[in-house]
Amino acid sequence: MADAGFLGPVPGARVTRARHVVLALTLLLAGIVYLDRVAISTTSLAIEKELGLDDAQLGLVFSAYTLAYAMFEVPSGWLADRFGARVMLTRIVVGWSVMTAATGLAWSFASLCLIRFVFGLGEAGAFPSIARAYGRWLPARQRGRAFGLAVMCGLLASAATQPLVVALMGALSWRQVFPIFGVVGLVWALVWFAWFRDDPHSHPRVSRAELVLIGTDPEPPQTPVRWRELLASRSLRALCAMYLGTIYGWYFFLSWLPQYLLRARGFDLRQVGWLSALPLVGIATGVVSGGWLSDALTRHLGLRWGRRLPGLVGLPTAAVAIVVAVAVTDARVSVAALATAATTAALAVAPAWAACLDIGSRHVGVVSGAMNTFGNLGGTLSPVVMGLCLTRWHSWDMPLFSLSVFYLLAGACWLLIDPLEKLTSA
Numbered sequence: 001m002a003d004a005g006f007l008g009p010v011p012g013a014r015v016t017r018a019r020h021v022v023l024a025l026t027l028l029l030a031g032i033v034y035l036d037r038v039a040i041s042t043t044s045l046a047i048e049k050e051l052g053l054d055d056a057q058l059g060l061v062f063s064a065y066t067l068a069y070a071m072f073e074v075p076s077g078w079l080a081d082r083f084g085a086r087v088m089l090t091r092i093v094v095g096w097s098v099m100t101a102a103t104g105l106a107w108s109f110a111s112l113c114l115i116r117f118v119f120g121l122g123e124a125g126a127f128p129s130i131a132r133a134y135g136r137w138l139p140a141r142q143r144g145r146a147f148g149l150a151v152m153c154g155l156l157a158s159a160a161t162q163p164l165v166v167a168l169m170g171a172l173s174w175r176q177v178f179p180i181f182g183v184v185g186l187v188w189a190l191v192w193f194a195w196f197r198d199d200p201h202s203h204p205r206v207s208r209a210e211l212v213l214i215g216t217d218p219e220p221p222q223t224p225v226r227w228r229e230l231l232a233s234r235s236l237r238a239l240c241a242m243y244l245g246t247i248y249g250w251y252f253f254l255s256w257l258p259q260y261l262l263r264a265r266g267f268d269l270r271q272v273g274w275l276s277a278l279p280l281v282g283i284a285t286g287v288v289s290g291g292w293l294s295d296a297l298t299r300h301l302g303l304r305w306g307r308r309l310p311g312l313v314g315l316p317t318a319a320v321a322i323v324v325a326v327a328v329t330d331a332r333v334s335v336a337a338l339a340t341a342a343t344t345a346a347l348a349v350a351p352a353w354a355a356c357l358d359i360g361s362r363h364v365g366v367v368s369g370a371m372n373t374f375g376n377l378g379g380t381l382s383p384v385v386m387g388l389c390l391t392r393w394h395s396w397d398m399p400l401f402s403l404s405v406f407y408l409l410a411g412a413c414w415l416l417i418d419p420l421e422k423l424t425s426a
Contacts, residue, residue, distance in 0.1 A: 059387020068120030076125020077369020084198030095122030101182030148291020155284030245410030248378035286346030311348025315411030
């Protein structure tokens, strides 16, 4: 029976669809990641009021998570390469789910920072581990769109989180919201550990025909990472710099956007719950579009330009849209411009993760962990810059203009990224 599913047809023998289950589980995981990650931005006003925080302190709370996440991305990516995605994702999801629930126990600025730091430590390595699973379970020609779908699901979950949290806070306190979200991840971890296997060759539900379609050989012994080669790779350095600039902008939408809409544009809380979801929907749309576009361009223009073009066009476009969002006086036009910026910048995300697989191959956990480390350093810097600017100058203009600068620099980095430049040790 031919397989007409997501990953394409194979003539002849019956093709099982175990890889579809892997894809579905990772898409669900991506949604849970962002559900837990974004909940604090919508509850931030209530947290500020109860704990007596100012904007600078809130920026540090947001950044405590991303700092820990960035610090442990490469070690967690290396562990995913070493021990596989089954064990690592189980450990990661259990750890961050417990800390999500613990967020509701915070009693001070210091305790909230500590909880969010440990939360970030626990979540580090989630996407490098997903990349490891995709490298073993998905055909190479489909990985760009798979990454696009994964991040799209995360962003759709982010968009749904905003109004969901507002609705829950109508009946519950902010402290009660976080344990509810924590339970969701624990259920996922149980299902993943019971069903998934790191090597599709060892999974009882994978047929020989599906193994042919996937196109990966049985897992060979892992070779040591040549760290000097990793540091010397121009493409990897450019990939890291590009992702730093891209995620710097991304974290404005994940952290400060609700407050911007409330305080700078005059919307009420109920409107903010929906309007702040629009850029997140835009990011989701841009990410999945970038993945499909990258795979399509790769087939027609080759790997180098297929990976480069979505970010090379999308990021400068986003920089212009941010300037428009600041300059206009109409609040709804500003929201539309922000959504446009979020959408076009996100075109670069899925090609970046696919490029990690292109460059890193068997060391994809380390390579994607390195890229995501710098991305989260950008995510750490962004909320701090926002909070400090607001506290010192009481203006949204300068922090928003900084998004444009980072987007332009990130776009230029794509000219230096060559997915054909593979690590020889991989």
